[in-house]
Amino acid sequence: MNKTNAADSKIVRLKLSDQVFERLREMLASGELAAGDTVPSERDLMELFGVGRPAVREALQSMQSKGLITITHGGRSRVNALTAGLxxxxxxxxxxxxxxxxxxxxxxxxxxxxxxxxxxxxxxxxxxxxxxxxxxxxxxxxxxxxxxxxxxxxxxxxxxxxxxxxxxxxxxxxxxxxxxxxxxxxxxxxxxxxxxxxxxxxxxxxxxxxxxxxxxxxxxxxxxxxxxxxxxxxxxxxxxx
Structure with missing residues (x-):
């Protein structure tokens, strides 16, 4: 195998939080989670994806930083409407x-x-x-x-x-x-x-x-x-x- 091609095809292992983020993003893209919907609880996401709480929390923080969800302390997080302005x-x-x-x-x-x-x-x-x-x-x-x-x-x-x-x-x-x-x-x-x-x-x-x-x-x-x-x-x- 050509060494350059082999290098280009290296497998990169994503952080667990990045994988959770991608799964959540896919749920938004597919409509499984729509604007105004509540985001599943941390415990539910942990069970759904088989990961620990830190990975879920970091993924949710990334979702919020990108404006995709709004995290409410003491309440359930909600999905934001996807707009051009966002x-x-x-x-x-x-x-x-x-x-x-x-x-x-x-x-x-x-x-x-x-x-x-x-x-x-x-x-x-x-x-x-x-x-x-x-x-x-x-x-x-x-x-x-x-x-x-x-x-x-x-x-x-x-x-x-x-x-x-x-x-x-x-x-x-x-x-x-x-x-x-x-x-x-x-x-x-x-x-x-x-x-x-x-x-x-x-x-x-x-x-x-x-x-x-x-x-x-x-x-x-x-x-x-x-x-x-x-x-x-x-x-x-x-x-x-």
Missing amino acids: AFNQLDDIAKLLLSSEPANIDYLKQVRHILELGTIKIAAQKCTSKDAAELAKLIEDQRSQIKSPEAFMKADIAFHTRIASITTNPLIYSITEMMLTWLFEYHSSLLIWPGREETTLGEHATILSFLKSNDSEGAVRAMEAHLNRSQSSFISAGKR
Whole structure:
């Protein structure tokens, strides 16, 4: 047998807790355990898998750390609903570390935002209803009321853009947009240049809304692209300070 192939085929023995975790994950994937269900007790899991309490507890802690279950002290653990938001939340700490460790990644993230939001606004314009438009108008007014508070103004900005993403009715687009903007704005909060730009931002949001209200996809894309291109100048790369 070829030595390289033999090395590649080495058997790796998993920890008992890892094996329990995999079995529980399979139960979730198959629907045997569904959202809202109580997780079998530690004693039941010990009997089911033929392992000791430490392996079961470690596996359950891993399940909770990944957001798959919620452990309640003094009560039974329950299975969480599997959502796109849950999946992307698992990336939060790693993403922030990535952004802080390499400033160039901020520019890459802004590029991703540009691509995603142009695609999002095109779909949203086709689906925008009068109710959607009214809620977006309210968000613009909410943002205007926060004009003297940079942090609140940024949060209102995120709310406006994520509300547009929700119009697509695509949960992946919504969750990616929300996380992406949170990473970008939170990481850049101390580097944003706001003076004199708030009214410009509000005006651009109003223009975007006007195209959404008329279900004009091409106009909405143009307005969003102009908004994103202009807002690039609001950010200063950490490496250029």
